[in-house]
Amino acid sequence: MMNDRKLGKTMASDGGVESLPNDASNPSAITRSSQCRWRAILTRARSNPRNSSRISASLDLERSAHPLRRQSTHLTKHHVTKMRSAAEFAHDIKHPLNLSIDINWTRTWVGNDPDGQILGRLMELTRKWLKPRYCKIFAQIAVRENPNGCANTHILVHCPPSILRDFKRQVLNVLDEACHGLNDRAVKFKRIGNGNSTLRATLGKLDYICKGTDPEVAKALGIRPTPQGQIYGKLYSISQEIQQKARRRYAEASRQLGTP
Known part of the structure; x- marks a missing residue:
């Protein structure tokens, strides 16, 4: 059921990920849809060691999205x-x-x-x-x-x-x-x-x-x-x-x- 065209727009052909959005330093400006998009990218990128710094940044985005949640x-x-x-x-x-x-x-x-x-x-x-x-x-x-x-x-x-x-x-x-x-x-x-x-x-x-x-x-x-x-x-x-x-x-x- 996976729509590969959706993922294809966000993934590089070598398995890498795109650079973070320009407003990544401001978590409050990141929409829910962009958060979901980055989680999907993170999943596909884990297998590539070259993406470690970008994965870390993506994890920071996810944590900042829930500052008040238990x-x-x-x-x-x-x-x-x-x-x-x-x-x-x-x-x-x-x-x-x-x-x-x-x-x-x-x-x-x-x-x-x-x-x-x-x-x-x-x-x-x-x-x-x-x-x-x-x-x-x-x-x-x-x-x-x-x-x-x-x-x-x-x-x-x-x-x-x-x-x-x-x-x-x-x-x-x-x-x-x-x-x-x-x-x-x-x-x-x-x-x-x-x-x-x-x-x-x-x-x-x-x-x-x-x-x-x-x-x-x-x-x-x-x-x-x-x-x-x-x-x-x-x-x-x-x-x-x-x-x-x-x-x-x-x-x-x-x-x-x-x-x-």
Whole structure:
């Protein structure tokens, strides 16, 4: 899906990158579109050692674009516990997280989703597409990573098997438009448990995407930690309908009805 003509305008034939814009010394004057453009260039340029100084300048641009945003490097025990509880709840209400979606932002034209806005749009449009036509509950968990500056996102979501093909097409269409193009390895779909989405299989996949947990906490939780770089904004997100407030409402309604 990658539009090579778009990248061709910004890349030199020898794999180099263009010089920085004239207003690079003034980050506030750099538009969002130019930031995205430079992230895409950065991704293609990393393999060429001659570009080290220009890569450094591009990284400075990205950092300056988020001077007030919270920066995080590790998931906490509280984060992981919340995600595990949400996954267990989704399974209990017959909406198991049965599909994983892995997004490699470096294989999209924008090159990154540093503020999580594209992910937020994807979640919103996914919710509207699935609910209420195919699902009563929108169940989804997402974790953002940035190991070695290579941004990616892992998503666990409930998708009825009968509409899996159409759902994949929907996700790809949204990302292709939002990212201005992506190649055939930018997004990977995989059914949890090879189609048998047991709670054990779901929690096993969740533990994997939580590998960016603080090492000491990870050991206590039985997770094998791996550094996942620095993230601006939220490290993870849980759809509202499987968050703690929703679980409390469900439990209260069950008590009133006298159901377990």
